[in-house]
Amino acid sequence: MARLYDASAFDAAVWTGSHWAATAPPLAPFDPLPGDARADVAIVGAGYAGLNAALELAERHNVAVTVLEAAQPVWGASGRNGGFACKGGAPLSEPAMRRHHGAEAAQEWAAFERDAVDRVRDNLNRYAIDADPGPEGELCLAHSARAARRLTAEAGPGDEWLPPEALQERGLHAAGSHGGLFRPLGFPIHPLNYARGLARAAHSAGARIHGDSAVTALSRDGSDWVLQTVRGRLTAPRVLIATNGYSDEALTPFLGGRILPVLSAILVTRPLSAKELAAQGWTSRIMAYDSRRLLHYFRLLPCGRFLFGGRGGTSAAPAALAAFHTPLRAEMEAMFPGFAAAGTEQYWSGLVCLTGSGTPFCGEVPGAPGLFATLGWHGNGVAAASEGGRRIAAALVGGENRAPAVTRTPPRRFPLPALRRPALRAGMALARLLDRLG
Numbered sequence: 001m002a003r004l005y006d007a008s009a010f011d012a013a014v015w016t017g018s019h020w021a022a023t024a025p026p027l028a029p030f031d032p033l034p035g036d037a038r039a040d041v042a043i044v045g046a047g048y049a050g051l052n053a054a055l056e057l058a059e060r061h062n063v064a065v066t067v068l069e070a071a072q073p074v075w076g077a078s079g080r081n082g083g084f085a086c087k088g089g090a091p092l093s094e095p096a097m098r099r100h101h102g103a104e105a106a107q108e109w110a111a112f113e114r115d116a117v118d119r120v121r122d123n124l125n126r127y128a129i130d131a132d133p134g135p136e137g138e139l140c141l142a143h144s145a146r147a148a149r150r151l152t153a154e155a156g157p158g159d160e161w162l163p164p165e166a167l168q169e170r171g172l173h174a175a176g177s178h179g180g181l182f183r184p185l186g187f188p189i190h191p192l193n194y195a196r197g198l199a200r201a202a203h204s205a206g207a208r209i210h211g212d213s214a215v216t217a218l219s220r221d222g223s224d225w226v227l228q229t230v231r232g233r234l235t236a237p238r239v240l241i242a243t244n245g246y247s248d249e250a251l252t253p254f255l256g257g258r259i260l261p262v263l264s265a266i267l268v269t270r271p272l273s274a275k276e277l278a279a280q281g282w283t284s285r286i287m288a289y290d291s292r293r294l295l296h297y298f299r300l301l302p303c304g305r306f307l308f309g310g311r312g313g314t315s316a317a318p319a320a321l322a323a324f325h326t327p328l329r330a331e332m333e334a335m336f337p338g339f340a341a342a343g344t345e346q347y348w349s350g351l352v353c354l355t356g357s358g359t360p361f362c363g364e365v366p367g368a369p370g371l372f373a374t375l376g377w378h379g380n381g382v383a384a385a386s387e388g389g390r391r392i393a394a395a396l397v398g399g400e401n402r403a404p405a406v407t408r409t410p411p412r413r414f415p416l417p418a419l420r421r422p423a424l425r426a427g428m429a430l431a432r433l434l435d436r437l438g
């Protein structure tokens with residue numbers, strides 16, 4: 001097993017407490033894979049990506065699909081994120097995407113991101129999932145005058161620049177903000193309700209799902225792949241790896257050194273009173289983030305609690321994760337002094353996944369016929385992983401891969417994979433410094 005962080009971060013027996021876990025209806029556990037089994041398609045990982053692929057395969061392609069999950073479905077990032085169904089699956093801005101990949105590929109990617117948000121809405125409607133969707137659009141708050149200039153220059157058709165007075169009027173006041181860019185795309189949801197709803201829907205559609213079934217080895221047997229778990233063995237001609245930030249890089253040589261899991265952390269306060277909300281000047285349920293390189297994301301939840309998230313440090317050792325609450329809380333109080341009296345009720349973290357080339361991968365692994373992967377959502381996979389899982393499904397039954405071109409090229413390996421964490425630490429220190437300079 002090869003992973004970049006403390007083993008406890010990948011321990012399927014450890015369930016992180018979270019506001020979502022405290023408020024979502026439970027999901028009945030799925031049994032482990034009991035012995036030898038066969039499927040047309042095997043999926044490793046039951047998060048948004050794996051479950052959407054399973055749904056598409058079971059509903060549209062009518063094939064026998066089996067999902068193997070190390071813990072129970074949606075134990076990974078899909079069960080513990082901020083619930084922003086938004087764009088951002090690749091960190092490049094639209095102009096940068098055009099420069100790096102050409103106008104056509106950039107347009108295709110932008111359309112994918114819009115489709116991805118629609119996909120979440122469609123899933124909620126189609127499977128009658130109650131995930132408490134909030135108002136449409138997302139706001140990026142400028143943390144400096146320079147960021148405000150950059151954001152106004154980036155505004156596209158339909159986007160709206162809101163100077164500080166307009167933010168105040170709309171109940172979107174955070175200390176130190178220099179205005180904000182509102183983009184009318186995306187909406188917030190209860191991410192665990194959504195994720196568990198997908199697991200229920202996939203099961204009802206005929207996908208076999210096994211919990212407590214970590215795939216420990218993947219090997220070739222003629223034209224088949226063999227997936228070994230602790231108690232069983234699944235054979236399938238086609239396999240989809242959908243393990244994102246929780247990937248075991250030793251599972252296949254392809255994964256080694258191509259991904260960078262990064263910690264993200266969230267705190268949720270106790271419910272805020274109407275007086276506290278008014279004193280702060282933040283009464284809107286619009287989802288928001290700031291323009292810092294080490295960005296914060298935040299939103300008022302339907303229950304009146306405030307969610308505030310950010311990068312989660314560079315160590316996943318339990319003591320380091322617990323200690324990280326202090327700086328995150330201080331950053332929240334600096335931006336939202338009016339909420340300082342509202343203690344943290346829940347605090348947790350999880351792993352997102354960056355790739356060596358800054359775009360997700362959604363395609364066949366070169367040199368390994370029948371082996372596919374869909375991962376690398378750069379911390380914005382609620383929508384993108386959902387759509388990525390859907391788009392790759394046709395390729396798993398021998399059809400065309402409908403994922404955007406920028407995701408079909410395998411990500412580059414990081415230059416010195418063993419140094420990814422020290423490099424991340426250095427990069428974050430530099431980003432923090434640049435953020436202070438504006």
Ligand SMILES: Cc1cc2nc3c(=O)[nH]c(=O)nc-3n(C[C@H](O)[C@H](O)[C@H](O)COP(=O)(O)OP(=O)(O)OC[C@H]3O[C@@H](n4cnc5c(N)ncnc54)[C@H](O)[C@@H]3O)c2cc1C
Nearest residue numbers: 045047048049070076077078081082084215350380381382
């Ligand atoms: C704190 C936090 C906040 C976030 N906030 C947002 C947000 O607001 N908006 C947004 O768009 N995105 C957000 N994200 C990112 C988003 O949650 C992810 O991009 C998305 O959930 C990825 O889905 P996935 O299905 O690819 O992977 P995951 O949901 O991580 O699922 C991967 C699964 O693979 C399983 N697995 C791993 N190895 C094996 C194996 N060998 N065998 C079997 N199973 C295995 C894991 O147990 C895990 O359940 C956030 C992430 C975190 C951690």
